[in-house]
Amino acid sequence: MKAAKSHKGADKPERLTGIVSVNSKGVGFLENPLFTEDIEIPSEFLHTALHKDEIEVRLLPKRDKFRQTAEVVRIIRRAKMRFAGTLEDTEKGFAFIPDDKRLYRDVLIPRDEAKNATGGDKVYIEITSWDEKVGYPKGRVLDVIGRHGEHNAEIKAIVLERGIAYDYPPAVTREAEEIGKKEKTILPEEIARRRDIRDTTTFTIDPVDAKDFDDALSVRDLGAGRYEIGIHIADVSHYVREGTALDREARERGFSVYLVDRTIPMLPEVLSNDLCSLNPQEDKLSFSAIFVMDTHGKIHDRWFGKTIMHSNKRFTYEDAQEVLNKGAGEFHTELTILNSIAKKLRKEKEDKGAIDFEQDEIKFELDEKGKPIRIIKKVRTDTHKLVEEFMLLANREVAQFMARAMDQKRGAFLYRIHDAPVMDRIENLTILVRALGHVLPITKRGVSVKDLKALFTRIEGKAEESLIKTAAIRSMAKAVYSTKNIGHYGLAFEYYTHFTSPIRRYADLIVHRLLERELKGGTIAPGEIALYQRIADENSEKEVRAAEAERASIKYKQVEYMMERVGKIYEGTISGVTAWGIYVEDKETRSEGMVSLRNMTDDYYTLIEKEYAIVGEKTKKRYALGDTVRFKVVGADLDRKTLDYALV
Secondary structure, three states: OOEOOOOOOOOOOOEEEEEOEEOOOOOEEEOOOOOOOOEEEOHHHOOOOOOOOEEEEEEOOOOOOOOOEEEEEEEEEOOOOEEEEEEEEOOOOEEEEEOOOOOOOOEEEOHHHOOOOOOOEEEEEEEEEOOOOOOOOEEEEEEEEEEOOOHHHHHHHHHHHOOOOOOOOHHHHHHHHHHHHHOOOOOHHHHHOOEEOOOOOEEEEEOOOOOOOOEEEEEEEEEOOEEEEEEEEEOHHHHOOOOOHHHHHHHHHOEOEEOOOOEEOOOOHHHHHHHOOOOEOOEEEEEEEEEEEEOOOOEEEEEEEEEEEEEOEEEEHHHHHHHHHHOOOOOHHHHHHHHHHHHHHHHHHHHOOOOOOOOOOEEEEEOOOOOEEEEEEOOOOHHHHHHHHHHHHHHHHHHHHHHHHHHHHOOOOOEEEEOOOOHHHHHHHHHHHHHOOOOOOOEOOEOOHHHHHHHHHHHOOOOOHHHHHHHHHHHOOOOEEEOOOOOEOOOOEOOOOOOOOOOOEHHHHHHHHHHHHHHOOOOOOOOHHHHHHHHHHHHHHHHHHHHHHHHHHHHHHHHHHHHOOOOOEEEEEEEEEOOOEEEEEEOOOOOEEEEEHHHOOOOOEEEEHHHOEEEEOOOOOEEEOOOEEEEEEEEEEOOOOEEEEEEO
C-alpha cells in the first residue's frame, strides 16, 4: 500500500491508497503498515467502493480508544462489476439480490435490461451505473442462468460469480473441432520426429471419475538393478499453438475448474478428453521426462523430449492399489518397482525438509437431480503417493535443467515458487498451537522445518490435527508462479516448476513451449522475461479464483446435505472461537457451522482470546479450539451457505 505525502508534516499521511476489503455489513477495511489495526471505512464513507477495489482514502480525525477511520476519495481501479444472484420483482423493475453478500447494495435492473428474465431467476449481471445520490446501483442482465435453488443454476452461478467463463466462444469451439478432425490420425512424418516408446510398458493411474488423462508412467528393466522410468505428459503444445484462438482462451481461463459434480475444462473437450488425453490402447503424442534410476531412487541419466506412446492400461487408484495389496495382478511387477522407488524419493524429500500438509478431502455422491446423498472421505493410498512422487520428480528435474540453461542465456522460464513463512504469521501459529496443548519452538529466524514436522507427527490422528495443519498452511506464503526462482520451501526443492498437467494448467503449456525451444536450440526473444512474468502473475491470480469456485461448490453441497438433516446429532471439533460464537466442523463430512453464543442459554460465556476459548461465568464450563463436542444441526441457509449448530 502506498501513502500520499502529508501536507501538515504529521507522522502519518493524510491520504493512503490500497486494496479495500468489504464485509457483508458494508464496512470496509484497509491494511497499512503504519497502523497496528486495519483502517475502518464506515458504510457511509465507502462512496460506492466494492470488495477488492483499489482505492484512495482520506484519514478522518482519530478518536481515543477507537480504530482509525477513513473516507474513500477516489476509486482507482474496480476489481469487478459483474455478479451472480437472484431477481426479485418490484414496482420499479427487478431488484438483484447478489450471491456475494459483500456487494452491500441491491442492484436495480430495469425490465428492458432483464433479457426476459422473471422474478426468482438466477442471473449474471453487470453494474452499468451507480449514482450515489440515487442510493443504489443500476445494472443489466448478461445471462439468465436458471431458476434460483436449481442445482445446475447454482453451480453455474458459482463459476460465473468468480469471473470464470462457463462456455467457449464459437471461434474457439470451431478451431478445436477443426484440429480434432485434422489431427485425429498421427502422420508418419510426425512419428519420425519423435522417440518411439510404444513398445514400453506404459499405463495411467487416475481417479475413477477422471475424464482426461494427462500423465502416464512407463517402466523398463535395464538389468543390473537399473530401470528406465518414464513420465509421459500429453503433448498439448503440439495442438494448441501460440497466438491461436485456443491459446488466447486457455490463457484467459488459466486452469480447469473442478467442482463437486463437473469439470469446467481449460480446453474444449474434443482436446482435453479425446485428442490430448492419453487414453488406453491408443497411440498418443507426448512430451516425456525419462530417467535411468536405481532401486534407491538415484538418477543416473535423464532425457527430455517429444515422444509417441501407447498406454497399455487405464488404472484407477483403487485398481492399482488392489494389485499392490494382493501382490499379484496385471503389471504387478512394474507397479511394485514404481512404488518402491517412490517411497525412496518421498523419504529423501522428507529428510531434506519437505513438509507434509496432507489433510482429509471429501467427495459427494449425488442423485440424478444433483442433490447430495452421501459425503465420503477420500482415502489417500500408496498409489496416490506413487503418482505424486514421479510427477514431482519430473517437475523438479525440468526446472533444474531449464534454470541452468536460462541462467547462461538470460532467458525466461516459469517456476513454481514457495517462500518461507512470514514471521508474524508464524508467531500467531505458535500461540494457537500452545492453546491446543502443544509446543512449536520459534527463534529469530522463524520456525524450523524439523520442529514443524515433529509437531505434525505428534498430532497425527488427534482431533486437532486438521485444525493445526490448516493454520500452518495459512501461516505459510502461498505458492505462486514466477520467472525468478527462489525454490520451493514446502517441498524443500531448490528448483520446481509445473510440467505435468498442460491439459488443465496454462503454466504447464508455457513450460512445454520453453523446454521444447531450449531442446531445439531456439533463440531467446527480447523482453520475454517481462512477458512471462505477466503470464506468471495472471496464473497465480487465476489459480486463487479457481480454488475459490471449488471451495464454494463444496460448501454449497455441504449446506444442502445438512439441510436434510436438521435435528440430527453429530460429533465434531471446535474449529474457531470468536466473540459471537464458536465454529464446529463435523468429523465425517467436514461441514462447518456456527454455535451462536446468544443461543447458549445455560450460562453467560466470555471469550478468552489468548486461549482460543469461551468460558461460562457461573459454571466455568470451557469450550476451546480443538475440543471434541456433540452438536445438533438447527438451521441451514443455502443462499448464504451457512449452517447453524447447537451444542448438546
